[in-house]
Amino acid sequence: MSEHVSILRSLGVAVLALTAVVWVILLTRILRRGRTRAGRRPAAPTLDALPYQAQAGPHLESVELTPAERDAFAGLVRQLSDGH
Template sequence: MPAHVSLLLLFGVVLPAALVLFCAVGLAGYRFGLRLEIRHRHPGGIVRPVLPAQRRAGPHREYVDLTPAERAAFAGLARQLGEGY
C-alpha cells in the first residue's frame, strides 16, 4: 500500500467497487436464470397455485336510504371537497 494513501481513502474505493461487483454478479444471475436457492419439489408432482382461486363476482352491495337532510349534507360536503377546502 502506498504511503500517501490513507486507510479511509482505500476503503472509499475498495468497498464501493466490491459492492458494485457483488451487485453485478447478483443481477447477472437473476437475469440469466441462475438460481442459487434450493428448489422444493411438491409430492406427487402436484404444483399448487400461488394465489387461491378468485371469485368472479364481488361482494354484495349494501344500500342505505338517506333522508333529504343527509343527502343535502353529503352534497355540501362533496362541493367543499370539490372546491379544494
Template sequence: MPEHVPFLVWFGVVLPAVLILACAVGLAGYRFGLRFEIRRRPQTPVLRALPSQPGSGSGPHREYVELSPAERDAFAGLVRRLGDGR
C-alpha cells in the first residue's frame, strides 16, 4: 500500500468493489436459476383461517328482477348512449 494514501481511501475503494461483486454473484444466481439456499421439500400452503370450499358453483343464490317496459327502454337508451361514447 502506498504511504501517501490513507487507510480510509482504500476502505472506500475496496468495500464498494466487494459489494458490487456480491451483487453480481447474487444476480447471476437469480438469473441463471442457481440455488444457494438449503434444499427443502416443497410444502403446499394451507390457509387454515378460511373454510374449505365445496365444489364449484357454490356461490350465492342468483337473483332475478323483472323490469317493466319503461325500465327496459330506459336501460336500452343508456346502453346506446354509452356505446356512442357520449
C-alpha cells in the first residue's frame, strides 16, 4: 500500500468494489430467475409483486344530458379555459 493513500480511502475503494460485485451477482440471479420463469409461463407480461385482479373494473356508465345541461357545461368549460 502506498504511504500517501489514507486507510479510509483504501477502505472506501474496497467497499465500493465489494458493493459492485454483490450488485452484479444479484442482477444476474434476478435475470436468470426471470429467464427460467419465462419458459414456464405464457408470453403475456405479468408483475409478480401485484396480486391477480379478478375483474378489470366497474362498468362504464353514461348519462344523456339535456340541452340546458350541455349549455351549462359548455359555459363552465369556457370560464375555466379563459384563464389559460
